[in-house]
Amino acid sequence: MSGTGESSALLRRKRLLGGLAGGSVLLAATALWTSAYVKSPAQAAADARPPAADVLTAPVERRVLSDTVVTRGTVSASQTVDIAASGTGAEGGLKPVVTKVMVHSGQTFPAGRVLVEVSGRPLFALRGSLPVYRDLKPGAHGDDIRQLQRALRELGHPTGSDRPGTFGPGTKHAVTALYEAIGYEPVTTDGTAADAARADVKRARRELDRLTSKGAGAEDIRFARSDLADARSALAKAESVSGPMVPASEVVFLSGFPARVESLGAKVGAEAGEKLATVSAGELVVKGSLSLQDKGLVHPGQRVRVYSEVTGDELTGTVARVADAPTTSDADGQDGGQGAAGYPVTVTPGSPLPTRLAGQDVRLTVEAASSGHQVLVVPVSAISAGADSRTTVTVLDRSGARRRVEVRTGTSGDGYTAVTPAGGARLSSGDKVVIGVAQGSGAAR
Secondary structure, eight states: HHHHHHHHHHHHHHHHHHHHHHHHHHHHHHHHHHHHOOHHHHHHHHHHHHHHHHHHHEEEEEEEEEEEEEEEEEEHHHEEEEHHHHTOOOGGOOBBBEEEEEEOOOOOOTTOEEEEEEEEEEEEEESHHHHHHHHBBOBBBBBHHHHHHHHHHHTTTOOOOTTTTOOOHHHHHHHHHHHHHHHHEEOOOOOOOHHHHHHHHHHHHHHHHHHHHHHHHHHHHHHHHHHHHHHHHHHHHHHTTEOOOOEEEEEEEESSSSSEEEOOOOOSSSSSOOOOOEEEEEEEEEEEEHHHHHHHHHOTOOOOOOEEETTTOOOEEEEEEEEEEEEOTTSSBBTTSSSSSEEEEEEESSSOOOOOGTOOOOEEEEEEEEEEEEHHHHHHEEEEOTTTTEEEEEEEEEEEEEEEEEEEEEETTTEEEEEOOOTOOOOOTEEEEEEEEESSSSSOO
């Protein structure tokens, strides 16, 4: 009996210890869950706050600062002229026909060169800036005649004693020599009036001889001599406006040589259309286009770098002209289309561009503004304007302290702005200025 009682007491103690152990495990698990998932109100509020902000900084630097505008341009001559066949070979109602083509597209040519022949008549080029607008005839006066005389002398055909700007006997002789040199007979003005005047002179001379030989009275002879003088004066006038001429349809004036054939539409046997060819002359320039935003930054006189990706040529020039009004371009690059609007800009090279660049697309980098020397600069994002209207930057000292420095701003470019400390403030190259903040603790300083 005693053994049985002891066994029962031992069994009760084991059950009690097992219950206590199980309860301890349960309490420990409950505590762990509580610590992991149940937070106090204070802790929950703390965890809800955003993480601490890290300050981003950049160094103050000294550098030459410039602001640039990059666009595209095309190398072309300063003058481009469309050559038409107006008036040539249209006599008697016949349509003008191309009978010869003496040049090809891309070819360069000198002054005096015949480009095409229309209905047996030449169309040649001479040096001059004034476009032809009338036939250049004997007896004519004006700046276009002066231009013709200069062009004739340049080709070795002197105009004698003719006054500059007057188409006289010397200019007639020079025109005849020019046409002989290119292998054609010059067109002459209607000589009917001159022929009639010569006949009048002949009759007046015969009448004077008759009266003189028969011993006519002094008064009759005096009248006969006056008639002869009048006839001779009329002949001189008629002859001054007759002779070799240069029809407007046979000449084109270009500003410089050698000139270049940009495109050629003339074909032998075909009717001479509105445009036989397009030629260019003068020094090569670069013509580009600016957006409205960039137009305000680009002005005549600014320096430009011209670079050809095809040939590797890199040259410098200056902005010569910026148009006040925009033009539009179609898909083929011709003005007047429905493409995006742009403001034409012309760049003049500092030295003559090589002819291999003619017609090429090039990159233009315009120096819109420059400090000219090293200045103190900070990133644009470091500049701030306060409610007090002061422009400042915030400097972060090594100790972590911050101080505001009032500055005056200058040239901006490439994401930087030139600054000058104001009011005796200190700002030096190497100082760290605040440019922003980054969330999290891993941001670089």
